[in-house]
Amino acid sequence: MDNVGLGFRRDLSDEILALNYNESPAFIEIAPENWIDLGGYWGKILKSAAERFPITSHGLSLSIGSPDPLDWDYIKKIKHFLNENNISIYSEHLSYSQSKNAHLYDLLPIPFREDAVKHISQRLREVQDFLEMPIALENVSYYTPVAAEMDEATFISSIVQESGCKLLLDVNNVFVNSFNHNYDPQEFISKLPLSEVQYIHMAGHEKVEEDLIIDTHGQPIISDVFELFEWTLPQLNKVPVLLERDFNFPEMAEIVQELNTLEAITQKSWTKTMKHA
Amino acid sequence: MLKNETENIQHQLAKHCRSNADLPIPGAKHERLHHYRRLIYTIIEDAIESAYPIARSILSDNQWTEMIDTFVAEHNCQHPQLFRMPEEVIQFAIDKNYPLKFKIPHLIDVLQFEWAEIEIHSMKDEIIPEITLVNDLLNAHLKFSPYCQLLALDYPVHHLNKIDVANSQGEYFMLVYREESGTVQYLELTALTHYVIVELSSGSSTLKNALDRVISEEENQTELYKLGVLFLKDLRAKGVLLS
Numbered sequence A: 001m002d003n004v005g006l007g008f009r010r011d012l013s014d015e016i017l018a019l020n021y022n023e024s025p026a027f028i029e030i031a032p033e034n035w036i037d038l039g040g041y042w043g044k045i046l047k048s049a050a051e052r053f054p055i056t057s058h059g060l061s062l063s064i065g066s067p068d069p070l071d072w073d074y075i076k077k078i079k080h081f082l083n084e085n086n087i088s089i090y091s092e093h094l095s096y097s098q099s100k101n102a103h104l105y106d107l108l109p110i111p112f113r114e115d116a117v118k119h120i121s122q123r124l125r126e127v128q129d130f131l132e133m134p135i136a137l138e139n140v141s142y143y144t145p146v147a148a149e150m151d152e153a154t155f156i157s158s159i160v161q162e163s164g165c166k167l168l169l170d171v172n173n174v175f176v177n178s179f180n181h182n183y184d185p186q187e188f189i190s191k192l193p194l195s196e197v198q199y200i201h202m203a204g205h206e207k208v209e210e211d212l213i214i215d216t217h218g219q220p221i222i223s224d225v226f227e228l229f230e231w232t233l234p235q236l237n238k239v240p241v242l243l244e245r246d247f248n249f250p251e252m253a254e255i256v257q258e259l260n261t262l263e264a265i266t267q268k269s270w271t272k273t274m275k276h277a
Numbered sequence B: 001m002l003k004n005e006t007e008n009i010q011h012q013l014a015k016h017c018r019s020n021a022d023l024p025i026p027g028a029k030h031e032r033l034h035h036y037r038r039l040i041y042t043i044i045e046d047a048i049e050s051a052y053p054i055a056r057s058i059l060s061d062n063q064w065t066e067m068i069d070t071f072v073a074e075h076n077c078q079h080p081q082l083f084r085m086p087e088e089v090i091q092f093a094i095d096k097n098y099p100l101k102f103k104i105p106h107l108i109d110v111l112q113f114e115w116a117e118i119e120i121h122s123m124k125d126e127i128i129p130e131i132t133l134v135n136d137l138l139n140a141h142l143k144f145s146p147y148c149q150l151l152a153l154d155y156p157v158h159h160l161n162k163i164d165v166a167n168s169q170g171e172y173f174m175l176v177y178r179e180e181s182g183t184v185q186y187l188e189l190t191a192l193t194h195y196v197i198v199e200l201s202s203g204s205s206t207l208k209n210a211l212d213r214v215i216s217e218e219e220n221q222t223e224l225y226k227l228g229v230l231f232l233k234d235l236r237a238k239g240v241l242l243s
């Protein structure tokens, strides 16, 4: 595989490391929080993974949208970890997970407001300056808007523009949000600064109510999300694509098949784009 | 830059997720908010449960739920790394007086014992300089592996399935250590062997100094030295003693 990677979860680590060359993902993605300062058995696993695969990262605790101050001790650790493991992409979530000096360990929706745009952009600039690299910020799935004064696409675009950050486009999240909040996913994607997309996520989800999908990463990707992906790719630069699978793991062969399907779509879309260009 | 109003809304949402209190959150679909509460609660509960399976098993369902509910609502989790957060439960359980409240006097010891295993298992690798083995274990200053932790407990929590732990209050000592493979083991210690490790690992004492300080008139000095050396050889075989 050339373009498609797989989330490196502890439960999958043995099987990923045992894959032979032609079933291997192009890269793996790790959450720095799950591996920072980790030695012993898991430290060795990370080392063998780093020897074998290029690594991208997807952080969980930056909490860029929080009213709480940034945690610089933690950001220093992130920087050290990225350098130590030769990680070129640092992605994070456009959400917040910290409030009143407490971590909540999940992604809360930020009010789509002008003051939040300014606040987040300022924080992004500080962190990016310190890390000496742009952050790829992910559009997250959300189950309710909160005190919104603008639409989500405007919110995301303004932040990308004001902060100089890159975009991690999670196609499944666009689909989930378009379903939950009743908008057109293609129209939404068209409004984003697509030239700034540095990284793509694909995943499965679960419909829990008639009108609600939860972004679980515990199911295979559905065909609607594949279609949206296929529609989106020709509009983007060639970037890494990640399959996120976080629990409810099937046989590895099934995951490899999903990776192959994604890879085939990228090959088709991007070869075509390049010919046109 | 962030307006007070926006900031307050964000804190309200977080507070709702932690306490399940019915708080007004402008512009939100209130029938959807419980999903955030559920997701956050489950993430925190799962992290704690997987760190403390034994503590989970000795608490009743009601006690467990009370502890997790209160923890999520009242405790400000400090660690940005979720897998390290459960350590914070130990002090929380002490502060909340759960051993007394739940009538499980050994609860804190169980939590400490379970956490020591995780801490040693996940402990950051250190660069250990090449150390030559000493011949005279009795008189040398010795180096110990950084991947070990001594525990002094009031209850024999390592015998939970065998004896009535709650009614066996006493002095119990243990050494939790990591093998080369990464596997974590524990070794039961006596008050004396615990003392020996504390003294020797501080770097200021030799085995002979340490034993001489506690040996009584009636004891056979040579025999005790011999046992001490055997004990150290065993620690060396386990990878705990490096020199």
Ligand SMILES: [Fe+2]
Binding pocket: A138, A170, A201, A244
């Ligand atoms: Fe994602």
